[in-house]
Amino acid sequence: MVDYDAFSRRHIGPSEDQAQTMLMELGYSSMADFIADVVPQNIAMTKRLSEALPRALNEVDVIAELRALADKNDVYRNVIGTGYYGTITPPVILRNVLENPAWYTAYTPYQPEISQGRLEALFAFQTAVCDLTALSIANASMLDEGTAAAEAMTLARRVYKGSDDAVFLIDINVHPQTIAVVQTRAKPQGIKVEVLDLSKNPSHNEVFGVLVQYPNTRGEIIDYSALATWAHSKEALLIAATDLLALTLLKAPGEWGADIAVGSAQRFGVPMGFGGPHAGFMSVREGLERSLPGRLIGQSVDAHGNPAFRLALQTREQHIRRDKATSNICTAQVLLAVMSAFYAMWHGPAGLKTIASRVNRQTQELASSVTASGHRVVHSNYFDTLVIEVKDAPELHKRADSKKINLKRIDATHVGVSLDETTDAKILKDLCEIFGGGAVGATGKSIPDSAVRSSTYLRHPIFNTMRSETSMLRYLRTLSDRDLALDRTMIPLGSCTMKLNATTEMEAVTWPEYSSLHPFAPAKQNAGSRELIEQLSDWLIKITGYDAVSLQPNAGSQGEFAGLLAIRNYHDSRGDQGRTICLIPSSAHGTNAASAVMAGMQVVVIECDDHGNVSIDDLKAKIAQYSASLAAMMVTYPSTHGVFESAITDLCGLVHDAGGQVYVDGANLNALVGLAQPGKFGADVSHLNLHKTFCIPHGGGGPGVGPVICRSHLAPFLPNHPLDELAGPATGPGPISAAPFGSASILPISWAYIRMMGGEGLTLATSVAILSANYMAAKLNPMFPVLYTGEHGRVGHECILDLREITKVSGVSVDDIAKRLMDYGFHAPTMSFPVAGTFMIEPTESEDIAEIDRFIAAMTAIHGEIQEIMDGKISVEESALRHAPHTIESVLAANWEGSYSREVGGTPSVRNGLVSGEIIGMQGKYWPTVGRIDGAHGDRNLICSCPPISEFA
Numbered sequence: 001m002v003d004y005d006a007f008s009r010r011h012i013g014p015s016e017d018q019a020q021t022m023l024m025e026l027g028y029s030s031m032a033d034f035i036a037d038v039v040p041q042n043i044a045m046t047k048r049l050s051e052a053l054p055r056a057l058n059e060v061d062v063i064a065e066l067r068a069l070a071d072k073n074d075v076y077r078n079v080i081g082t083g084y085y086g087t088i089t090p091p092v093i094l095r096n097v098l099e100n101p102a103w104y105t106a107y108t109p110y111q112p113e114i115s116q117g118r119l120e121a122l123f124a125f126q127t128a129v130c131d132l133t134a135l136s137i138a139n140a141s142m143l144d145e146g147t148a149a150a151e152a153m154t155l156a157r158r159v160y161k162g163s164d165d166a167v168f169l170i171d172i173n174v175h176p177q178t179i180a181v182v183q184t185r186a187k188p189q190g191i192k193v194e195v196l197d198l199s200k201n202p203s204h205n206e207v208f209g210v211l212v213q214y215p216n217t218r219g220e221i222i223d224y225s226a227l228a229t230w231a232h233s234k235e236a237l238l239i240a241a242t243d244l245l246a247l248t249l250l251k252a253p254g255e256w257g258a259d260i261a262v263g264s265a266q267r268f269g270v271p272m273g274f275g276g277p278h279a280g281f282m283s284v285r286e287g288l289e290r291s292l293p294g295r296l297i298g299q300s301v302d303a304h305g306n307p308a309f310r311l312a313l314q315t316r317e318q319h320i321r322r323d324k325a326t327s328n329i330c331t332a333q334v335l336l337a338v339m340s341a342f343y344a345m346w347h348g349p350a351g352l353k354t355i356a357s358r359v360n361r362q363t364q365e366l367a368s369s370v371t372a373s374g375h376r377v378v379h380s381n382y383f384d385t386l387v388i389e390v391k392d393a394p395e396l397h398k399r400a401d402s403k404k405i406n407l408k409r410i411d412a413t414h415v416g417v418s419l420d421e422t423t424d425a426k427i428l429k430d431l432c433e434i435f436g437g438g439a440v441g442a443t444g445k446s447i448p449d450s451a452v453r454s455s456t457y458l459r460h461p462i463f464n465t466m467r468s469e470t471s472m473l474r475y476l477r478t479l480s481d482r483d484l485a486l487d488r489t490m491i492p493l494g495s496c497t498m499k500l501n502a503t504t505e506m507e508a509v510t511w512p513e514y515s516s517l518h519p520f521a522p523a524k525q526n527a528g529s530r531e532l533i534e535q536l537s538d539w540l541i542k543i544t545g546y547d548a549v550s551l552q553p554n555a556g557s558q559g560e561f562a563g564l565l566a567i568r569n570y571h572d573s574r575g576d577q578g579r580t581i582c583l584i585p586s587s588a589h590g591t592n593a594a595s596a597v598m599a600g601m602q603v604v605v606i607e608c609d610d611h612g613n614v615s616i617d618d619l620k621a622k623i624a625q626y627s628a629s630l631a632a633m634m635v636t637y638p639s640t641h642g643v644f645e646s647a648i649t650d651l652c653g654l655v656h657d658a659g660g661q662v663y664v665d666g667a668n669l670n671a672l673v674g675l676a677q678p679g680k681f682g683a684d685v686s687h688l689n690l691h692k693t694f695c696i697p698h699g700g701g702g703p704g705v706g707p708v709i710c711r712s713h714l715a716p717f718l719p720n721h722p723l724d725e726l727a728g729p730a731t732g733p734g735p736i737s738a739a740p741f742g743s744a745s746i747l748p749i750s751w752a753y754i755r756m757m758g759g760e761g762l763t764l765a766t767s768v769a770i771l772s773a774n775y776m777a778a779k780l781n782p783m784f785p786v787l788y789t790g791e792h793g794r795v796g797h798e799c800i801l802d803l804r805e806i807t808k809v810s811g812v813s814v815d816d817i818a819k820r821l822m823d824y825g826f827h828a829p830t831m832s833f834p835v836a837g838t839f840m841i842e843p844t845e846s847e848d849i850a851e852i853d854r855f856i857a858a859m860t861a862i863h864g865e866i867q868e869i870m871d872g873k874i875s876v877e878e879s880a881l882r883h884a885p886h887t888i889e890s891v892l893a894a895n896w897e898g899s900y901s902r903e904v905g906g907t908p909s910v911r912n913g914l915v916s917g918e919i920i921g922m923q924g925k926y927w928p929t930v931g932r933i934d935g936a937h938g939d940r941n942l943i944c945s946c947p948p949i950s951e952f953a
């Protein structure tokens with residue numbers, strides 16, 4: 001009997017009948033028989049997942065349960081600051097971006113022709129960061145402020161020419177979580193870090209970098225220009241952690257000598273969210289752009305000579321440079337960077353300055369009131385933050401508590417206050433009362449003349465034309481229309497698991513009970529969020545068969561780093577300091593190698609055999625060669641080749657026997673949930689990608705959550721946090737993200753998914769994901785051979801199509817097919833990973849058979865086009881494949897010079913009846929807004945921010 005209420009019916013695309021059809025096509029009579037042929041017996045779960053997880057709830061009931069948890073959170077007004085501030089998300093951005101699937105279901109813009117909307121927004125983000133920090137080049141977001149500072153440290157280390165003994169200096173008044181994240185990063189790499197008072201120049205000799213906060217964590221504005229000069233005299237870089245809102249009033253870091261600026265764009269319209277997600281940022285001075293970590297958007301030209309955006313330079317850097325990569329960042333914080341860019345456009349330079357000036361004036365008013373009440377404001381140069389010396393801090397906290405306000409806790413005789421955009425007359429009055437006085441008018445000034453900003457910023461028209469909501473709304477719509485996201489078509493990207501991000505799962509993210517929490521507020525105020533975190537943690541443990549988990553890592557790459565660090569510290573704790581070799585198969589995701597280096601390990605590559613499996617012979621040889629120094633083996637399961645290797649248990653055994661630990665990259669967990677458990681088949685630790693398997697949307701390249709999950713012997717080495725003792729074990733290595741629970745505000749998404757699917761639904765989802773992949777593989781194999789299969793000729797939840805022979809015979813490249821798919825209205829599969837010259841396809845369980853067949857039909861039609869080239873009817877240079885994608889302008893051009901008709905070029909999907917919802921025909925046709933983009937041109941002529949106003953004259 002059908003349970004019409006069941007959410008799994010909505011999440012899983014193929015109906016029972018459709019699944020049956022696919023099984024029959026593959027020659028099976030039941031799902032059980034099919035799965036038994038795919039998942040090796042030696043790893044198959046013997047118990048049902050439904051026995052371990054609570055029974056599935058329907059969509060209405062899950063909202064009620066999320067409500068009940070939300071009600072256990074007490075939303076105070078926060079003036080804690082320390083990197084997290086109240087902000088008002090403009091409703092037009094909240095609804096049309098943060099809550100809009102056209103934005104949040106997009107993928108990382110590796111296919112720039114169908115990503116011009118978010119690329120334009122990210123370009124504006126880079127421009128805003130460059131302008132406000134007065135540095136020449138900014139990237140398209142970092143994971144948070146703490147990791148941005150850590151990346152800046154390693155950047156400084158990379159470009160430093162002096163000795164290995166050089167130290168990294170951090171001012172004591174940098175945000176404490178930033179200091180801690182930097183220290184966690186520095187230790188495994190053997191980088192010496194010293195935390196000291198840098199308000200006066202130090203006397204160190206060998207220094208490669210200096211980190212200060214501007215204004216500092218106590219709110220004080222200090223002139224660091226002499227420190228910068230001193231740092232430069234030592235060949236060191238000066239890094240300023242800074243605040244974009246403050247910089248609308250303050251002399252910019254680039255104007256007083258900083259080489260790098262880092263920070264968080266949170267207060268540009270992104271809710272605090274109990275710590276995240278927000279966009280971290282980094283900008284650097286000229287000359288450092290080629291060392292910049294993370295993603296950089298650049299401008300280039302398309303085939304018609306028109307300007308077009310694309311990822312520049314280090315695109316997929318880890319995949320090319322692997323252990324030599326500048327960082328392991330893959331998923332970043334695109335959605336949040338996009339929101340912050342729109343916030344800057346919405347307010348414009350004048351609006352931002354008005355907000356900042358108001359905050360500064362209110363802070364002055366508070367300072368004068370507090371002073372009049374007999375307390376002492378510790379420093380007189382500030383933007384929005386005061387440290388106040390009081391007689392009895394606990395008493396003040398008690399008074400604040402009675403008004404539901406969180407002051408910053410410093411010590412017994414000091415409290416801190418940071419005001420922000422949300423500060424209104426009421427809270428100002430309440431604050432004055434807490435300190436015992438009434439409101440007093442502002443007096444004097446708090447920004448010293450030498451620190452007052454005189455330079456202009458955000459003068460590009462894009463920041464000066466979105467005054468009315470009408471124009472903003474239409475601009476947002478225009479941009480999202482340029483992009484192809486999951487709300488229009490399947491995105492069959494292997495390894496990326498672009499599945500449904502259900503609306504019910506998204507609901508709670510923007511409820512104030514989850515979105516307005518400060519990460520450093522007292523624990524009793526966020527009991528509901530902590531309960532949700534506990535439950536989600538417990539379920540992930542039950543699903544994977546591990547014993548302990550940390551939700552702190554805010555991307556898969558960060559989970560990898562945390563997991564390898566746990567291995568490293570485990571060995572060290574047993575006196576096994578020499579274990580630093582990490583074995584990684586040649587087919588591994590590039591982040592693996594980059595993360596191993598971050599954890600202070602050396603990467604040794606293991607070859608794969610002809611079937612795509614890890615070569616047991618090579619593994620044995622490498623283990624023998626490195627036995628005493630073997631730290632870990634890092635493998636993906638099912639493999640990145642899309643295959644369930646039955647030898648996995650043997651592999652794990654060999655590594656364990658040699659004293660090593662096994663890291664299983666869990667990005668492919670969508671093939672395992674309910675069927676097999678890495679924590680039980682031999683692995684010691686994994687990271688999961690909640691933004692793949694557990695339905696957090698990709699956001700166009702972030703946010704993500706990459707929990708690190710392990711067996712009990714590694715649990716003492718999971719991340720913790722200096723400002724939240726409940727966030728991890730006391731024996732942990734320190735934080736690897738700025739916030740105790742990382743991107744906490746998006747955890748309700750994965751929580752809701754698991755809660756609504758239940759064990760049975762999750763297991764069915766996995767089975768259908770594998771079934772759909774095998775159905776596609778079988779249908780496409782005659783045209784595009786499937787490269788690797790498992791023992792019974794089956795693939796896992798994804799498959800690799802080998803295009804190399806086609807390229808050899810016809811000259812049609814992987815790129816040609818990827819771009820041609822755009823003309824058919826599809827997003828290309830993953831290209832050339834893990835094998836060059838291939839496609840990797842992952843349909844996921846969320847696509848129904850009609851959509852899968854539509855994709856197969858498009859690939860079939862494309863194969864027909866390739867056949868015409870092979871038959872000599874048209875040359876590859878003249879073919880629609882080579883000229884893809886086609887823009888509307890190009891096919892409507894007065895003089896069409898193509899060797900094929902305009903219709904063949906521009907509307908093959910319509911001609912082939914492939915537009916989804918056929919009745920709308922041409923209307924449903926997706927048009928890329930630019931032609932094929934010349935990547936090399938963009939890298940040669942690097943343009944990464946909007947040109948200055950002078951060029952618009």
Ligand SMILES: *Cc1c(COP(=O)(O)O)cnc(C)c1O
Pocket residue numbers: 329330331495496555556557558589591592636640665667668689704706
């Ligand atoms: C996606 C992925 C990663 C990295 O995850 P991010 O969240 O992008 O950092 C690592 N390994 C594999 C196999 C992946 O597919």
